[in-house]
Amino acid sequence: MSSKPPKSPLLLARCAQTAIAAAAILDVFRAIELRNRFLHPTDANRHTSALMSQIFIYGIELAIVLFLVWLARVRRNAQALSPQANVPTPGWTIGAWFTPLVNLFVPRQFVLDIGRASSSAWQEPKDRTLVNLWWAAWLGHMIALLVTGNLVPxxxxxxxxxxxxxxxxxxxxxxxxxxxxxxxxxxxxASVPVSPVAPA
Structure with missing residues (x-):
């Protein structure tokens, strides 16, 4: 168990939420400019597309960093709140996101494990469905990008x-x-230890 006392993750949560929302909006503009460059490959369109892509890269990198910092915080809190719960190790919590193939399914399970260990108020299957919907939307985005880039540009x-x-x-x-x-x-x-919550 971590020697550091658990701290509220709400400030980190707000930072991560804001950065993720901004990155999503930037991605829409980036995609529009990329398509515009594909349909009208002028120098001006290439320049605008490259600039928008660079801004998006900065935005998504910030969002990734803040999300992972938040995830590391809530993982540490979950372990402190539920010492017997099945939560990932600190290194694997982050490393799984960057491991090919593993990053298609393991991070989702980690988020579920952290959620269950966070509070006895975690609701199965409602909260599990929320995580599954997020993960399905994320995978859908990645698949659509691959198809668009390689098969139907x-x-x-x-x-x-x-x-x-x-x-x-x-x-x-x-x-x-x-x-x-x-x-x-x-x-x-409430300063109350969390009782273990069994997965559905």
Whole structure:
């Protein structure tokens, strides 16, 4: 168990939510400019597209960092609140996101494990469904991007699908962040250990 006392994750949650929302909006503009460059490959369009892509990269990198910092905090809190719960190790909590193939399913399970260990108020299957919807939207975005980039470049229909999934994933992960952060803050305020919650 961590020697550091658990701290409320709400401030980190707000920072991560804001950065994720901004990155999702930037991604929509980036995708529009990329399609515009594909349909009208002028120097001006190439410059605008490159600039928008660079801004998006900065935005998504900030969102990733803040999300992972938040995730590390709530993982540490969950372990302190439920010492017997099955939560991932600190290194694997972050490393799983960058491991090919593993990052398609393991991080989702980690978020579920952290949520269950955060509070006895975690609700199965309601909260599990929320996490699953977020993960499905995120995977849908990635698949649509791959298809658009490699098989049907410039497709407006796939662009709409990809960006709809991106916005949905951003909104849903914002709710997931809020749910776990609120549960932990309430539990920390009550100073009551969490009883283990069995997965459904």
């Amino acid at each position: 410039g497709s407006l229909a796939l662009l709409v699908v990809a960006e709809t999934c991106m916005l949905a994933a951003a909104g849903l992960v914002g709710v997931v962040i809020e749910r776990i952060s609120t549960l932990q803050s309430a539990t920390l305020g």
